[in-house]
Amino acid sequence: MTSHNLHVSYTAPDTTKSFQHSIPASATNDPLVAKQAHLTALQTLVPKLQDEINVFLTARMEEDSKSQGQISEKEAKEEENYGEEVVEDE
Helix, strand or coil: CCCEEEEEEEEECCEEEEEEEEECCCCCCCHHHHHHHHHHHHHHHHHHHHHHHHHHHHHHHHHHHHHCCCCCHHHHHHHHCCCCCCCCCC
16 A cells, blocks of 8 residues: 655745645555545546645735735736626726
8 A cells, every 4th residue: 555645836036835745545455446535536636736825825916015015006906806807887
């Protein structure tokens, strides 16, 4: 039984961040069952990893915006309406 890790590294000039989750080893000797268990674990862990990365990157973006001063009016409006369809009046 060998355990595996799901590992991602973020590297920027001023910081490095690692994200890691352990994929449990299968307790069976049946290769098909072990493969299914491994894939099931990945299906669960990948979205968790994505969420962690998104939280980290969002925080970094906010820090960058603060360090550069105020964001432009256009950027503020885009952020306010993020994820929503906006129909502008003409």
